[in-house]
Amino acid sequence: QVQLVESGGGLVQAGGSLRLSCAASVRTFSSISMGWFRQAPGKEREFVAAISWSGDTTSYADSVKDRSTISRDNAKNTVYLQMNSLKPEDTAVYYCAGGLSRAKGGAYNANYWGQGTQVTVSS
Numbered sequence: 001q002v003q004l005v006e007s008g009g010g011l012v013q014a015g016g017s018l019r020l021s022c023a024a025s026v027r028t029f030s031s032i033s034m035g036w037f038r039q040a041p042g043k044e045r046e047f048v049a050a051i052s053w054s055g056d057t058t059s060y061a062d063s064v065k066d067r068s069t070i071s072r073d074n075a076k077n078t079v080y081l082q083m084n085s086l087k088p089e090d091t092a093v094y095y096c097a098g099g100l101s102r103a104k105g106g107a108y109n110a111n112y113w114g115q116g117t118q119v120t121v122s123s
Contacts, residue, residue: 002026002112004096009117012086016121020081022096022114030074033100035108036081038092038119047108049081050100064090086121094119 008020020036035050049060049070058070064083072079079096099111 002098004098004112004114006094006096006114006117009094009119011120011122014086014088014121014123016086017082017084018086018119020083020094020096020117020119022079022081024077024079024096024098024112026077026098026112029077029098032098032111034070034072034079035097035100035110036070036079037095037097037108037110038090039095039116040089040092043092045095048094050108051079083119086119088121088123090119091121092119093117 003025005023012018031053033052036048037045038048039045047061051058051070051072055072067085069082093116095116096114097110100108102108
């Protein structure tokens with residue numbers, strides 16, 4: 001059974017930084033792409049960032065592109081999301097996801113999902 005457990009969320013002031021972590025209990029971790037999504041209150045879940053199985057390729061939503069870095073440590077079965085210069089509009093529940101794919105229209109989906117960690121950015 002696959003489990004993704006996020007940590008590192010919390011309350012931070014605008015302009016601050018957070019590093020989210022996601023520990024995965026999946027044997028094939030080093031061979032699957034991983035990513036982060038978020039869902040703000042009253043909004044649909046949206047893609048934030050993705051990283052290939054090797055870590056060589058990353059992609060980001062335009063809204064976080066210049067402020068965030070996704071990385072992974074395959075030896076620790078962990079993926080990270082470093083977020084800097086946080087804004088109140090970054091407030092959301094952040095979900096770790098594994099086994100990403102893209103639909104024809106470009107939307108990301110995933111085979112595995114974590115329970116989410118709350119990030120709240122105060123102004």
